[in-house]
Amino acid sequence: SKKVSNYSGGMKRRLSLAISVLADPDVLILDEPTVGIDPELRKSIWEELAELKANGKCILVTTHVMDEAEKCDRLAMIRNGKIIAVGTPQELSSKTTSGKLEDAFLEFGGVK
Numbered sequence: 001s002k003k004v005s006n007y008s009g010g011m012k013r014r015l016s017l018a019i020s021v022l023a024d025p026d027v028l029i030l031d032e033p034t035v036g037i038d039p040e041l042r043k044s045i046w047e048e049l050a051e052l053k054a055n056g057k058c059i060l061v062t063t064h065v066m067d068e069a070e071k072c073d074r075l076a077m078i079r080n081g082k083i084i085a086v087g088t089p090q091e092l093s094s095k096t097t098s099g100k101l102e103d104a105f106l107e108f109g110g111v112k
Contacts, residue, residue, distance in 0.1 A: 079109040
């Protein structure tokens with residue numbers, strides 16, 4: 001009985017995700033799907049995304065949160081509208097001295 005406009009940010013994000021999977025799409029495009037969501041719900045969302053993937057769904061996620069990017073199979077790092085690197089999180093991380101994905105983004109993007 002509560003209006004969506006009165007939902008918290010996390011509940012709005014949760015509702016948006018639920019709506020996106022209702023039609024059972026072959027390709028799911030998500031923009032920062034867990035920003036503003038508590039850790040417990042965030043974990044369950046990533047578990048659900050893993051299950052969708054296991055069932056043959058293609059999931060495209062945009063995010064600036066590197067620990068979320070690490071959950072993806074392949075990454076395309078984009079800076080100023082241009083792809084600066086493509087690979088698995090492990091491949092991209094291994095190309096840095098620190099082994100961190102965030103540092104890979106900074107190094108590939110020309111930021112020292």
